[in-house]
Amino acid sequence: MRISCPGHLYPLVILFYLPLCLSGCGQKPVASEADAVTAITLTQAYEVLQQKKFVDLTHAFEPGIPHWPGFPNETVKTIYWYDKQPDTLGTGFFAQLYCHVGQWGTHADPPAHFIKGGRTLDQIEVKEMILPLVLFDVHQAVKQNPDYTITMDDVRQWEAKHGPVPKNAFAVMRTDWSQRWPDDAAMHNRDKAGIAHYPGWSREVLQYLYEERGITASGHETTDTDPGVATSQDDYFLETYILSQNHYQIELLTNLDQLPEAGALAVVTFPKPKGGSGFPARVFAILP
Structure with a gap:
């Protein structure tokens, strides 16, 4: 058979x-x-x-982690503790108050993050959260050139080995940039002129994956979809493209070096804030 x-x-x-x-x-x-x-x-x-083996693809977040420079830092305050009795229950408990932007740590960006009227986090269907995992490994090229952007040759090589990128996949780009975490200076890798140098996606690859292969979402280890030389000029053209296609993305992934190029499943989860423009996510892979 x-x-x-x-x-x-x-x-x-x-x-x-x-x-x-x-x-x-x-x-x-x-x-x-x-x-x-x-x-x-x-x-x-x-x-x-x-x-199966499960691999956590999520950074733990805390104050001081790398983030977009226009955002304030996270604050955390303990408002109840075990040895205090805050009410008539007769026992203390541990509770914290968190204050941070939605795009904090490993996080989800829904269409509404850039696109007015786009879907917010609470409008992302749960069926969009369990997906075939496709990994494009370009970390060797990034070692030679931190400004590297993924090419169609990278995608063609993947498909020559594994077949067409499956529909509804979660496509991620392995650059090993997450090994610089949580060093903010290393993550942004700025030169003396203040220009950041880190890898990114390319328009031709994203357009091929979303429009021809029909993937559901994409993710990366860097702080942005666009390469650092572009974001240093406030150019977020590629992130705008993804979100304008009514898809979400995940930023600041980790442990991609533990994944196979094909055959794994991705579970991409995040809270459900009403009208949410972004939030920390918990992402993990189930290996074949």
């Missing part, structure tokens, strides 16, 4: 086909892959996923 399916579905399809093979391959009609996935129970899927 031959099974052909996207790599991230192999565990689920195998769960369906295994009983058929154990009872005698060829003695029963072969079900389609769609039937195979439909037949898997959520309990079975959960049991498969629990055997």
Whole structure:
């Protein structure tokens, strides 16, 4: 029996086909892959996923972390503590008051962040949060040139090895820039003239991924979608493009060096502030 399916579905399809093979391959009609996935129970899927390796792609946030220079720093205040009794319950507890901008640490940018009338965080569907993970590894090129922007040759090389970028994917660019975290000067990498030098996406690649391959979202390790030489001139053309396409993005990812180029799943989550223009996210990968 031959099974052909996207790599991230192999565990689920195998769960369906295994009983058929154990009872005698060829003695029963072969079900389609769609039937195979439909037949898997959520309990079975959960049991498969629990055997996999999970990788956290999120920085812990705190005051003083790298951020856009126009934003104020985070403040955190402890307003209740264990050894105090704030009410009639007779026991103390730990509670903190946080104050920070939405674009803080590893965070989600919804369309409304740049596009007036665009979707806000509470309007992002939950089905847009569990996605096939596609990783473009350009970290070696970035070592040679910190201003490197991903090219269509990088994408073509990926597709030559793994097939077409799957629809609804979460596409991320590995640059290993997150290894500079949380050193703000190293993250921005400014020269004597104040120009930042860090890698970024390119218009041709983003347009190909969103408009031709139909990805759902994209992410990166740097503070911005656009390369540093562009943002130093207040040029956020590429981020504007993504958000204008009614898609969201994730900035300041980490641990991308622990991921395969294909076959993993991404879980991209964030709070649901009403009308929210951005918020810290919790992003992780489930490896094949």
